[in-house]
Amino acid sequence: ETGVTQTPRHLVMGMTNKKSLKCEQHLGHNAMYWYKQSAKKPLELMFVYNFKEQTENNSVPSRFSPECPNSSHLFLHLHTLQPEDSALYLCASSPDRELNTEAFFGQGTRLTVV
Amino acid sequence: RKEVEQDPGPFNVPEGATVAFNCTYSNSASQSFFWYRQDCRKEPKLLMSVYSSGNEDGRFTAQLNRASQYISLLIRDSKLSDSATYLCVVNTLYGNKLVFGAGTILRVKS
Numbered sequence: 001e002t003g004v005t006q007t008p009r010h011l012v013m014g015m016t017n018k019k020s021l022k023c024e025q026h027l028g029h030n031a032m033y034w035y036k037q038s039a040k041k042p043l044e045l046m047f048v049y050n051f052k053e054q055t056e057n058n059s060v061p062s063r064f065s066p067e068c069p070n071s072s073h074l075f076l077h078l079h080t081l082q083p084e085d086s087a088l089y090l091c092a093s094s095p096d097r098e099l100n101t102e103a104f105f106g107q108g109t110r111l112t113v114v
Numbered sequence: 115r116k117e118v119e120q121d122p123g124p125f126n127v128p129e130g131a132t133v134a135f136n137c138t139y140s141n142s143a144s145q146s147f148f149w150y151r152q153d154c155r156k157e158p159k160l161l162m163s164v165y166s167s168g169n170e171d172g173r174f175t176a177q178l179n180r181a182s183q184y185i186s187l188l189i190r191d192s193k194l195s196d197s198a199t200y201l202c203v204v205n206t207l208y209g210n211k212l213v214f215g216a217g218t219i220l221r222v223k224s
Contacts, residue, residue: 033212042118043158043201043214056211090157092212102148102203103212105157 003027006091006106013081014114021076021109023091030096032074033103034066037088049074050096081113115140117213120202124219131192135218137202138184146205147178149187151198152217158201161187192222 004025013019025032034046048056049068063085065077074091088110092103120137127133139147147164162169164176164185175188189196202215 035214040216042216045211045213048211101146102160102163105159107157110155 004091004093004104004106006089006109008109009107010110010112012112012114013078015081015083017081018077018079020078021089021091021111023074023076023106025072025074025091025093025104025106027093027104028095029093029104030071031094032068032071033092033094034074034076035090035092035105037090037108039087043090047076078111081111083113086112116215117141118202118204118215120200120215120218122216122218124221126221126223127192129192129194129222129224131222132188132190133192133220134189135187135200135202135220136184137186137215137218138182139202139204139213140183141204141206141213142183144183144204144206147176147185148203148205148212149174149176149185150201150203150214152201153198158214161200189220192220194222194224196220197222 007022031050035043037043045058046060047066052068067075088108090108091106094101094103118139149161150158151161152158164178168177173190177186199217201217204213
């Protein structure tokens with residue numbers, strides 16, 4: 001069983017919809033991340049949170065809005081998305097932002113925008 | 115220039131073969147290096163960390179060459195179950211900003 005859980009696993013939404021992706025980690029980590037993986041492209045870092053504070057926003061469009069209420073939970077709020085936003089969205093966590101450790105990934109949410 | 119570059123492959127090899135992947139990185143300040151494995155439609159999972167002195171884990175050997183800024187992964191005695199995409203990952207000194215390569219596809223065939 002993975003220590004990082006993402007819901008939903010699959011999501012189909014229209015361009016005018018608003019939806020949220022949820023990520024929860026049970027590993028006691030302090031850093032959490034959102035990555036986007038499009039077909040045949042490398043993983044792209046979107047956001048980094050460390051101790052609930054956003055420390056990185058990798059030029060992500062404002063139609064993606066992250067929220068980190070505590071060190072265990074991370075959300076990605078979606079609104080007015082475009083078809084090109086269809087991708088696998090992966091959440092990850094690591095023990096600490098500064099310790100250069102590996103990240104542990106959730107199983108991802110496969111998003112389709114129609 | 116991409117921060118992390120890998121040959122996308124695919125590498126098609128028979129069972130039992132030895133196969134090697136290389137990865138180059140552009141940021142000389144990079145401090146941590148990893149190989150992740152990603153199966154089709156699954157999340158990436160850590161395969162092994164890469165240390166300056168090189169490290170081995172069973173059939174897998176990872177090497178780091180800081181002077182030339184590349185890391186390698188050697189897989190001996192390939193198994194069908196080794197078929198996956200192998201991701202080279204680099205982390206810089208300041209902050210856990212893991213940068214992923216696009217991945218190298220390995221297909222092991224009987």
